[in-house]
Amino acid sequence: MSSHQISVTINGEEHTREVEARLLLVHFIREELDLTGTHIGCDTTSCGACTVLLNGVPAKSCTVFAVAADGAEVTTVEGLGNGGLHPVQQGFTEKHGLQCGFCTPGMMMTSKALLEENPDPSEEEIRWGISGNLCRCTGYVNIVRAVQRASELMKENSDG
Amino acid sequence: MAECRGLGHSVQRKEDARFIRGQGRYIDDIKLPGMLYLDIARSPYAHAKITKIHEDTAMAVDGVAAVITGKTLEGFKLAWMPTLMSDQQMVLPVDTVKYQAQEVAAIVATSRYAAADGAAALEVDYDPLPVVVDPHEALKPGATKVRDDKESNHIFHWEHGDADGTEAALAGCDTVVEQKMHLPRIHVASIETCGCVASWNPVEGHLTLYLTTQAPHAIRTVVALVTAHLGLAEHKIRVISPDIGGGFGGKVPVYPGYVLATAASVVTGKPVKWIEDRSENLQADSFARDYHITARLGSKDGKVTALKLDTVADHGYSDAAANPSKFPAGLYHIATGSYDLENAHVSVDGVYTNKPPGGIAYRCSFRVTEAVHAIERMVDLLARENGEDPADFRLRNFIKPEQFPYQSALGWEYDSGDYGAALEKAMDMIGYQDLRAEQAEKRARGELMGIGISSFTEIVGAGPSKTFDILGIKMFDSAEIRIHPTGKAIARFGTKSQGQGHETTYAQIIAEELGIPPEDIQVEEGDTDTAPYGLGTYASRSTPTAGAAASIASRKIREKGRKIAAHLLEADEADLVWEQGKFYVKGSPDRAKTIQDIAFAAYTNHPQGLEAGLEAISYYDPPNLTFPFGSYICCVDIDRGTGQVKIRRFVAVDDCGVRINPMIVDGQIHGGLTMGIAPALLEEISYDADGNITGGNLMEYLVPTAMETPHWELGETVTPSPHHPIGAKGVGESATVGAPPAVVNAVVDALWHLGVRHMEIPMTPARVWDVLNEHGAAATR
Numbered sequence: 001m002s003s004h005q006i007s008v009t010i011n012g013e014e015h016t017r018e019v020e021a022r023l024l025l026v027h028f029i030r031e032e033l034d035l036t037g038t039h040i041g042c043d044t045t046s047c048g049a050c051t052v053l054l055n056g057v058p059a060k061s062c063t064v065f066a067v068a069a070d071g072a073e074v075t076t077v078e079g080l081g082n083g084g085l086h087p088v089q090q091g092f093t094e095k096h097g098l099q100c101g102f103c104t105p106g107m108m109m110t111s112k113a114l115l116e117e118n119p120d121p122s123e124e125e126i127r128w129g130i131s132g133n134l135c136r137c138t139g140y141v142n143i144v145r146a147v148q149r150a151s152e153l154m155k156e157n158s159d160g
Numbered sequence: 161m162a163e164c165r166g167l168g169h170s171v172q173r174k175e176d177a178r179f180i181r182g183q184g185r186y187i188d189d190i191k192l193p194g195m196l197y198l199d200i201a202r203s204p205y206a207h208a209k210i211t212k213i214h215e216d217t218a219m220a221v222d223g224v225a226a227v228i229t230g231k232t233l234e235g236f237k238l239a240w241m242p243t244l245m246s247d248q249q250m251v252l253p254v255d256t257v258k259y260q261a262q263e264v265a266a267i268v269a270t271s272r273y274a275a276a277d278g279a280a281a282l283e284v285d286y287d288p289l290p291v292v293v294d295p296h297e298a299l300k301p302g303a304t305k306v307r308d309d310k311e312s313n314h315i316f317h318w319e320h321g322d323a324d325g326t327e328a329a330l331a332g333c334d335t336v337v338e339q340k341m342h343l344p345r346i347h348v349a350s351i352e353t354c355g356c357v358a359s360w361n362p363v364e365g366h367l368t369l370y371l372t373t374q375a376p377h378a379i380r381t382v383v384a385l386v387t388a389h390l391g392l393a394e395h396k397i398r399v400i401s402p403d404i405g406g407g408f409g410g411k412v413p414v415y416p417g418y419v420l421a422t423a424a425s426v427v428t429g430k431p432v433k434w435i436e437d438r439s440e441n442l443q444a445d446s447f448a449r450d451y452h453i454t455a456r457l458g459s460k461d462g463k464v465t466a467l468k469l470d471t472v473a474d475h476g477y478s479d480a481a482a483n484p485s486k487f488p489a490g491l492y493h494i495a496t497g498s499y500d501l502e503n504a505h506v507s508v509d510g511v512y513t514n515k516p517p518g519g520i521a522y523r524c525s526f527r528v529t530e531a532v533h534a535i536e537r538m539v540d541l542l543a544r545e546n547g548e549d550p551a552d553f554r555l556r557n558f559i560k561p562e563q564f565p566y567q568s569a570l571g572w573e574y575d576s577g578d579y580g581a582a583l584e585k586a587m588d589m590i591g592y593q594d595l596r597a598e599q600a601e602k603r604a605r606g607e608l609m610g611i612g613i614s615s616f617t618e619i620v621g622a623g624p625s626k627t628f629d630i631l632g633i634k635m636f637d638s639a640e641i642r643i644h645p646t647g648k649a650i651a652r653f654g655t656k657s658q659g660q661g662h663e664t665t666y667a668q669i670i671a672e673e674l675g676i677p678p679e680d681i682q683v684e685e686g687d688t689d690t691a692p693y694g695l696g697t698y699a700s701r702s703t704p705t706a707g708a709a710a711s712i713a714s715r716k717i718r719e720k721g722r723k724i725a726a727h728l729l730e731a732d733e734a735d736l737v738w739e740q741g742k743f744y745v746k747g748s749p750d751r752a753k754t755i756q757d758i759a760f761a762a763y764t765n766h767p768q769g770l771e772a773g774l775e776a777i778s779y780y781d782p783p784n785l786t787f788p789f790g791s792y793i794c795c796v797d798i799d800r801g802t803g804q805v806k807i808r809r810f811v812a813v814d815d816c817g818v819r820i821n822p823m824i825v826d827g828q829i830h831g832g833l834t835m836g837i838a839p840a841l842l843e844e845i846s847y848d849a850d851g852n853i854t855g856g857n858l859m860e861y862l863v864p865t866a867m868e869t870p871h872w873e874l875g876e877t878v879t880p881s882p883h884h885p886i887g888a889k890g891v892g893e894s895a896t897v898g899a900p901p902a903v904v905n906a907v908v909d910a911l912w913h914l915g916v917r918h919m920e921i922p923m924t925p926a927r928v929w930d931v932l933n934e935h936g937a938a939a940t941r
Contacts, residue, residue, distance in 0.1 A: 036182070036188075040188065076182065100406045102186065102405025134351060136834075
């Protein structure tokens with residue numbers, strides 16, 4: 001198995017490692033860098049638990065090779081908020097948008113990207129936007145409310 | 161003093177602080193020094209003789225350290241393990257596989273990838289055998305026998321109620337409806353799969369098992385029992401259930417992977433991690449349902465009179481159901497539901513087939529969903545046969561509030577209920593009469609719209625020790641509370657949250673009882689070395705059992721606190737009055753000591769003759785089960801071109817007794833409803849005639865996304881449980897139990913005028929379109 005040196009900037013910090021060509025980005029993040037907030041929920045790119053932002057765009061990191069992220073900027077849940085809470089994290093807490101917490105990091109990364117692209121989404125747009133992320137606990141109603149709350153908070157922040 | 165935010169407050173969850181930062185600690189996040197990884201090679205056949213396992217083909221892979229087969233385990237008498245239902249299942253097969261995806265060998269390696277490589281490289285020779293997948297076929301004479309160690313494929317016959325009386329009552333009815341229905345195999349598909357890290361310390365003879373389990377103490381005892389001959393003992397086994405990414409019943413059983421990781425750790429002397437893939441999870445872990453029901457329900461003069469259910473239960477190759485020991489069909493005999501009927505009889509015949517073992521709950525209390533589906537479908541059919549609106553028919557036939565406590569025909573004592581109030585509230589919320597008018601207009605235009613009701617009664621909180629045990633261990637649960645000198649507390653429980661929010665709700669119960677705010681109470685579960693013994697979290701039992709224990713332990717602390725307060729206030733104990741958070745002298749509210757004052761004194765100035773400290777433990781044995789209920793109304797539109805069922809509105813009125821944290825209760829109902837419509841519309845684990853699984857990954861097994869899930873509309877009524885210390889009943893599963901028949905009834909209602917009387921689930925677009933086409937109602941261009 002060939003190996004390659006890669007440099008990936010994760011949450012603002014550059015990491016250089018020698019990795020197998022087949023190593024998945026999610027395993028690079030979880031096993032090599034010990035950032036275990038990004039979860040794995042399936043083997044068919046269906047559930048979205050492993051969603052990270054790859055150069056600002058949500059990507060299911062179980063379906064990206066680490067070598068394909070060479071030179072990229074990756075944001076994981078650990079990079080949300082910069083010490084405080086990101087409005088998305090605030091929204092999920094206030095609106096009870098999580099229960100077991102397993103889908104939550106991926107769900108929040110998708111929500112962050114959604115709100116950056118569309119700061120004032122309708123319920124339908126939110127539902128469509130998170131439809132690549134499965135949640136088994138919440139029935140989605142409170143996730144929708146969490147994203148709506150995050151949208152409000154982001155507007156307040158930018159107005160302030 | 162500040163409000164203590166006990167019962168009835170939507171306190172934000174304590175556990176969220178770590179979850180939203182990605183700092184939850186789930187099983188796959190645990191990494192121990194020198195840890196090895198285990199992967200499992202699985203059978204491509206549903207039934208086959210293993211003629212040879214070429215272990216060398218896996219050992220040749222870089223990084224592979226060991227290959228474990230059934231023959232290895234046989235040497236340690238570990239190839240088979242007992243199930244909770246007095247059956248046995250294989251950890252690894254010695255010579256024959258019984259279902260597709262069954263574990264065949266374990267590969268232990270230095271990395272996750274190397275272990276997977278080893279499993280892929282392992283060559284195994286098989287001689288395929290005939291397969292039986294249909295339980296009805298399996299019962300026929302001459303059928304392929306699934307188990308060599310059994311006489312036939314018939315596992316058990318169980319029945320309950322008065323068979324002759326029910327037949328006689330049905331014969332005396334003026335209206336009887338009969339319907340066959342299949343509740344297919346489904347899978348809980350929690351977003352986190354199962355896994356473990358086993359760490360054996362050979363010097364100390366000590367095993368630490370990090371495990372995705374809903375019942376850590378029960379697992380510890382089971383491990384101790386099945387490994388006693390190898391020298392393991394219960395005091396040297398520590399089970400730690402870390403944060404759990406959803407359970408829903410799927411994390412109750414002991415899976416072969418857990419035993420294999422443990423055996424591998426003992427063999428290698430190193431910690432061993434096993435994490436299953438999603439496909440393995442869906443294909444091999446315990447399934448739910450798979451009941452083939454023949455139902456009959458009769459009425460006389462419009463009054464429901466008699467119910468008969470005869471059932472064939474497909475258990476796969478082993479009866480590994482997760483039921484209390486005395487209940488091979490769980491609590492299926494709740495089947496008389498919300499209705500006052502005098503004659504009932506239910507029977508279940510368990511059958512072996514070449515499918516994975518199981519029979520767990522999928523977010524329900526032991527086969528209650530099957531029972532509710534049957535009665536709610538049948539009541540709908542019977543209403544129409546009587547020419548009556550299904551709502552009116554239900555309202556007339558409900559058990560009335562004044563009949564509680566109610567003795568059901570199948571032997572349960574329902575604790576409390578007001579079924580009519582819940583249904584009337586749901587009808588008001590959805591605007592039932594207006595919807596009926598709209599439906600009539602639409603029907604005249606050829607559009608398909610339906611309205612379906614389900615008025616369920618659940619039975620949860622197992623359970624009273626006189627009848628409920630698992631492997632002989634009574635189904636109590638526990639709370640241990642310690643108040644520290646500064647008035648803060650730690651509380652530990654025998655249950656285990658999988659997302660239900662126990663860290664918050666248990667703290668609120670204690671806050672209510674003692675006046676200590678929830679944020680001052682640390683709640684811990686899941687470590688058998690520290691938590692008091694309990695049977696775990698499933699069957700909506702945490703609040704009915706451990707929640708009650710929290711109340712009782714708090715009250716013990718309060719009573720000791722009274723003695724300390726009397727000492728501090730130099731007053732007679734009998735003259736002290738408790739008001740949340742303090743004792744004061746009757747008639748002199750200023751002469752008071754807070755719980756914090758009392759806690760400090762318990763360690764610094766305790767009265768002579770009284771032990772120091774302020775703590776208590778309760779093992780709560782519930783006097784009865786609890787009976788949550790509710791009424792759901794579902795409104796659907798059906799696309800005549802595609803057969804797609806769209807849920808336009810869904811109103812859910814739940815009564816779970818007293819609500820501890822309304823925000824969390826609503827969240828539980830939202831999630832439960834979503835897991836209720838899932839099997840109604842989308843989910844099924846199915847097999848072809850050769851036993852090949854046809855829904856074994858998340859591309860084929862369709863878990864609802866936000867797009868299929870409607871915006872749930874919730875309502876509530878509150879009928880406290882009279883026997884629970886705080887009147888709570890449990891709510892985690894009500895919606896999953898109650899929702900499916902509401903959706904089916906709505907779809908059948910939409911198609912009734914076409915002559916449709918029943919729909920099997922899941923009601924996929926293909927299945928609905930076929931029915932439309934059969935009745936000449938599919939749209940054509």
